[in-house]
Amino acid sequence: MTIAENSMQRPSLTSLTRKAGAVTALALGLLVSGAYAKIDDSARYEPVAPTIDQARANILIARQLQFTHFRNLGISDELSGDVFDAYLNYLDSQRIYLTQEDIDALSRVKKHLGSALKTGQLQPGFDIYNLVQQRVIERLKFALGLIDNGIEQLDFTADDRIRVDRSEAPWEANQAALDELWTKRIKNAVLAQRLNGADDDAIEETLRRRYEGQLKRAYQARSEDAFQAYMNAFTGMWDPHTSYFSPRTSENFNINMSLSLEGIGAVLQSDNEYTKVVRLVPGGPASKQGQLQPADRIVSVAQGDEKPVNVIGWRLDEVVDLIRGPRNSTVTLEVIPANASDETITRTIAIKRDEVKLEEQSASKDVIELDRNGETYRIGVINIPTFYADFQAMQAGDPNYKSTTRDVRKLIEELKASGVDGVVMDLRNNGGGALHEANDLVGLFIDEGPTVQIRNANNDVQVLEDEDPSVVYDGPLVVLVNRMSASASEIFAGAIQDYGRGLVVGSQTFGKGTVQAVRPLNHGQLKITQSKFYRVSGGSTQHKGVIPDIEIPSRIDKTRIGEDALDHALPWDQIEAVPHARYFDFTGVIDELRNRHEERFATNPEFKLLQKEIEFLNRQRQMDYVSLNVDERKNQHNQIEQTRLTIANARRELKGEEPFEDLEALEDWQDQQAADLDNTDEELDFVIQEGGHIMADLLELDQRMASILMPTQFAAKTEAP
Missing domain, CATH: 3.90.226.10 (2-enoyl-CoA Hydratase; Chain A, domain 1)
Structure with missing residues (x-):
């Protein structure tokens, strides 16, 4: 049976998804007319729309999921709600773009998404995507406005704080509340960079480059971006290893499987607006260099001595292209370490590209x-x-x-x-x-x-x-x-x-x-879990x-x-x-x-040091809030840095090496290690x-x-x- 024939046999489902699209359009009409409708018109966001090929691929994906996936899961109203929540989590995981007013309006289509996805009716998902992109643009313009006003205008004397991880925080009530949240976000970024020794001019340049880069990407959204995000929210209901690959992502997946291109030897995936390291390829440049770690998130990429390019909000395939390059050339990644207490803490890692060799x-x-x-x-x-x-x-x-x-x-x-x-x-x-x-x-x-x-x-x-x-x-x-x-x-x-x-x-x-198989579609590929x-x-x-x-x-x-x-x-x-x-x-x-x-471990100095590191990392991970008061933040920062120095010196003493005199000496040594592109630690560990x-x-x-x-x-x- 062809896709067209199958679609024609389900008029009730089609009419239901038309209703879902109409409700979404109504919700968008209410939302765009809000307080932030008047924004700078120097650039306009062009809403993306689904294609016929995408609709056909959607129908094939729905069939494969229902009839060939290991998990027996039907497409129901309950699943519709879960897809809706997962999709919003993918598009706005930290709840910094949408308000509760937005969520209330969008929730009118929540129970209709499953029926729409069965028959390739993609418009409701695309409408949600377009709204989020508009909200992203508004927020980024707000941030740039704050920076243009001068970061010296920000107040760091109040007893204020910001939540580190907002993935489970309530949505802010309205745009006024979001303004307050984003002001805190800018203050947090400024404070973190000041404590790391950057002056205000450098901070303004860094933040402006970051937000202008994200704004540019938001204006360049493509239909395929919306489709891939929507399909992965859908396929992820069955299990996290089932996913849709767009035609371009499929190409990259096939290249990675054959290891035929030169790069750094890291498997990457999209993690909302970031690109996250999933694992390092054994024997690859990143693995041998030793500083990049799983769950690190990439903020910027620099070629050789060139200025870094901020890649927050970039598509995965474009970040991969930027990281790849000729053998023996250098790529420098700015990453948020997996154990960082918040996203303002970054480190820079230089890696010499090479071919991943079997030997x-x-x-x-x-x-x-x-x-x-x-x-x-x-x-x-x-x-x-x-x-x-x-x-x-x-x-x-x-x-x-x-x-x-x-x-x-x-x-x-x-x-x-x-x-x-x-x-x-x-x-x-x-x-x-x-x-x-x-x-x-x-x-x-x-x-x-x-x-x-x-x-x-x-x-x-x-x-x-x-x-x-x-x-x-x-x-x-x-x-x-x-x-x-x-x-x-x-x-x-x-x-x-x-x-x-x-x-x-x-x-x-x-x-x-679990075991996955990659199955071709008319448009891209589906990686699906088939056994256990x-x-x-x-x-x-x-x-x-x-x-x-x-x-x-x-x-x-x-x-x-x-x-x-x-x-x-x-x-x-x-x-x-x-x-x-x-x-x-x-x-x-x-x-x-x-x-x-x-x-044995009770008296083992290396194990004691490991326990101390784990305790330190756990304290960092358990921090729900960070202070925006400069004095309190300095004290917190100094305590963290002193603990880092203590642990680093304890490790050097175990190796019979001279301890660092101060934090500056430690950081100079770390810079030297980062610059030593062939640095590997081959010592047998404890x-x-x-x-x-x-x-x-x-x-x-x-x-x-x-x-x-x-x-x-x-x-x-x-x-x-």
Whole structure:
């Protein structure tokens, strides 16, 4: 059946969406005639309108979501309300453009959006988008007006404050209240830059450039911008990994998947008006440089020594184009760090562009020696940045093609030949990759058996198995994970844990336990979740991830990074376990292992420093408001900076380096580090050392681990891991 035929068979739905469009138009008529209708007419916003291709793509997306997505979710009035809220959250997440008056008027179409989206009637969504763009323009002009009046006119003596995160704040009642809010926003930005040493002329130039850039982007809004925003609010109802790619975004997605262009090696996504770092590509320039972090938001981009270009409000594809460039050239990013207390705090990071090479993502090994009670333990460490495979070389029949499993097999043989007492597998920050490599890697450590279960929307379950009875390594094993360990990493860690083949150490993993497929549309592509991963013990890796046997705290904010931090994430559940071997029962030694670990960390200066950093970061994250009184803000700023200096000096002392005399010395050193484009810290960190100590504890507590007992089949339990 064609799209046109299907549309003609649903006249009632079409008439309903016409009604929705009429209500939206009425709402817009009421709103635009308000107090801010009289604005500078030197430039005009041209409302965007949907195209026929977009309407057809919308119908295809609605069908795919209803009939092929893993989550069985119908398009109902309730869903309409959720789409409405998500769409407004996408367009105005901090509630700084729209008023409660706007929301009340727009709410008249709230329950009609679902029916409209079924049949490609996009006008209601476009009307909302156009209104928000008009409000954005009004707000930016208001901000520029304040700056033109002179920031010296602003009062910083009053006992005033501003809310840091407004995502759950009530909408301001009217435009007068928004004026007051935006005055506070300007004051906050000015105060933050003054405290960082900028003079008023430089501050005015920075803010004017920022808001003029955003204003220019608002006037350049395109139909595709509205369509992509609206479709992603819609698709996000099913789960956060289902999304629409416009034709241009599809091109960038395909380029990223093939890693064929040179850049910085970072996966980016739109985060309302910002571009956010999702993850770093292992072996890429940003990963090696070490300063850019997941959840950082990009404010500006500079080429070489040129002036930075503010990219707030830019489309993702345009930011990507700006960051890309020829090999060995330098791009400088101004970012709001993930742990910043508010959006006025930024840092500058210079990265030398390069090609992301497969060999730089390869597994590598090291050996650490631990002297304990007069005995020396040699521990092999294998770092796996990603699960990779050179598919082209494989298809070409190259007998020496690279893959995670082949490389790790070789590294294990080398470690065994060197006489190591145990192996630590480091999967921290490993975001996944090739599924079959995770399956094959488990096979290096077990005789044979299932490794992961995959269930589709029809409840059909496929079991991936290691069919090779040979075992490459049968000695004691520790697997290190953290919050950035995801997908294939979680499959491997979960299987090792379920088989009792080794201990998992670190922090709770990401919880990415779903599988997506990219499907072509007549206009762009749809990335849709089609199945879900389950461990051999029956529990899903989705949402919950893998819980370590021994936990090590992390600086990463779990409330902002991880599957359970995402809206509409698919829940954890379980299915039947599949029979699998159990190599070792750790229940007899796990309490003693944890006690030894805690005693060791209680006196470990690096762990104490980590705890101090985490406490400091948590205090920053928990700040709901910042003061706009200059004296109070200075005190707060000085306390934060002094804590930074104390932590930095403590770390230098641990390394045997001279402490910084003052904050200026610390900042000079940080500038030097940022300028050192090839700076990497290859030092083995204390978490790896602790993994080695846990291994030594295992060997001391149970000599059976030196030569693993042969596995015995058992009836696996079906409770959560």
